[in-house]
Amino acid sequence: MSQEVQLPELGSIGLFRFAWRQLTSMRTALILLMLLGVAAIPGSLIPQRTQNPMAVSAYFKRSPDLATWLDRFSLFDVYGSPWFSAIYILLFISLIGCVLPRTIEHFHAARALPPSTPKNLNRMKFYSSWRAQGNELETARAWLKKNRFRVVEKDGSISAEKGFSRETGNLFFHLALILILLGISMSSLFGMRGEAILNVGERFVNTPTSYDSLAYGKLFKDGKLANFMLKVDNFDAQYNIETNAPEDYTLQVTLYQGDFTKGEKKVIKVNSPLTIGNTKIYLQANGYSPIVTVRDSKGNVGLQGPIPFLPQDGNLRSIGAIKVPDAQPQVGFVGSFVPTYERSDSNGAISAFPQALDPRLLLSAWSGDLGLDSGTPQSVYRIDTSKMTQIGLKSLKPGESFAYAGGSLTFEAYVQWVNLQIVDDSGKNYALLGAIVSILGLLASLFTRRRRIWIRVGTDVEVAGLAKNAAPGLDQELAIFVSAIKGEI
């Protein structure tokens, strides 16, 4: 029954060699490159977890079946998906396998001298001849040298070549692509990236527990987090009074390094992060934290401090949740904070300006089970009120209190918070170097032409030229060459 498939010739080494040759052919590389372009498309049309997790969960709510299927193919995580990685890793290997041998070949070719003058120059596309007057060869040699041609002279003829920088540039461009890919993979293996929300006045010690979210590269070690501490001294936001658009954010911090005894004052702005060795600290977002004190009916403090609220619009109307799990029964406040209070008939309380000119805290109080023990992770900005009953509604100015059955809440004041992004990414320097080299290589490769010029002097002077890839412009160059030899210029 069973018939053996005859593959004796190939064997495993042969098979490998065959696969390698296929993979490193230019056609494969180009197909992979285009595939990478096509593969990048879905990620720009379907919401991505890394950029917009909210939109992804909304998608799951809207069409759960479709979403489950999309998720099976990592379509909410395209750029980290196995198939996307597979394409660029293959491209990477293909590029190396293709470009390195070419580089070596080119290195040898670049040192070889141009081939000697062919017999029948008149077969060339560019050809001219005239009666010799003498010393044409000397003039030609001088002109070619002056124009940086590489020349070989033999039997009354010169063979000259120029434009090697085309291939050199081309190879550098392709090698630089490899460098960029290396830089990117270094970043994802050895880098770290985290975020932390800090209220003005708070301290941040750079340890894993200080972060709200933190992601390490696969080969990053915990102990490698840079040793520093920051104190957030002041945050200043300037807004345009006509358009309400933000104009400038300035964050002032004190940076402590070493044994944390001496601090230095530093400023962080949106386009100028703070650099500490390989670590950079970026100012990402900002908002308001109302400072509240919650007391039970006996006056014992159940909760006190600033609670970050999440901005919802350009005027920083922010929403948040104040949870008091230790109260009996549990109490929660769903709230919104508006820095400049205004009433709108359709939307209720809105904010008219992003600066805190007339701040107001609007709360709805709930009593019951906060659901914190249910095991499902909860947003700190929201409360699941399905197992709670509403016990009151109130709008507070700073300093005002709200008494409800079982206790009270005081809106003491507010502070601003900033979201800092802390990144350690040493691979990006290689990617940048690769990017610079790639442009230089590209310029050399696109704007130089490789061409040969021959001159033979006997009774007649014969001049001919040949341009690789039929690149234009050789006819003009030859015309100049010819008139230089004739002594016309």
Next chain:
Amino acid sequence: MSRTWAYLSNYLIYSSMAVYTLSFFAHAVETAWAVKIPETTSGKTLDYKRTEKVARIATAMMILGFLLLFAGVIARGVSAGRVPWGNMYEFSITGALAFSGAYLGALRKYDLRWLGLLVSTAVLLTLGTAVAVLYRPSAPLVPALKSTWLVIHVSAAIISGGVFLLANAVAAAYLYLDSMEAKGERTVWAKRLPSLEYLDQLSYRLVAFVFPLWTFAVIAGAIWAESAWGRYWGWDPKETWAFITWVAYAAYLHARVTIGWRGRRAAWLCLFAGSTFLFNYVYVNIWGTGKHTYSGL
């Protein structure tokens, strides 16, 4: 003060539209005269003196329109105290400027005047949309956009875009004339347009000329993103499509240089690559999400 500059900018842009319209009519008249010549005269030599004069006027108007638009864009920048690339209105007026600039620049070196009708139409449509639909009062930039790299990145991207679109127009003309020739002879007016080989080479040269600039624009954008957002590449829709455009043009260059594609196939590939650029500009700016949506709509 800034309001005066904003009004000045608007007046300059309206005047440039008027002048571009004159250029459009002059180009239209020139083309129409050439088209109107009956088939039967095709054997005779035609007197092109009249059309030549009109064509010169058309080009002169194009230059004047370009200068007025240039001044309008500058005034807009002065009024906001920054580079004039903060929203979709400003991108559009600058894009129209780049497109007609690319045309005028290429016109100095190449036989391209026949494309003037299309260029003036496209510029007028862009400016019309900008003024009627996209207009926003002049305002300063949000903090993330305040960076020298923005100036570098956006100017490189807009210039590249102008030249890409020009290459697309040439490729489209190639396809049109090619199908005309496939059916028989070129019509009389089309005989005055350059040969197919010329158009084929020209669109390649334009792309090869700006591909490094586009590469640079993408890299400058990455550098800016690194300083503003803490990552140089995040597969934001805008970045993704910039990458796709880059890949598409790289494929085009390879197809020509290493595989030897010419003619129809190359022209279609060129059109495809150009449309990824347009898609990025229109779709991602208006309907897209992500950090790059500053369209102000």
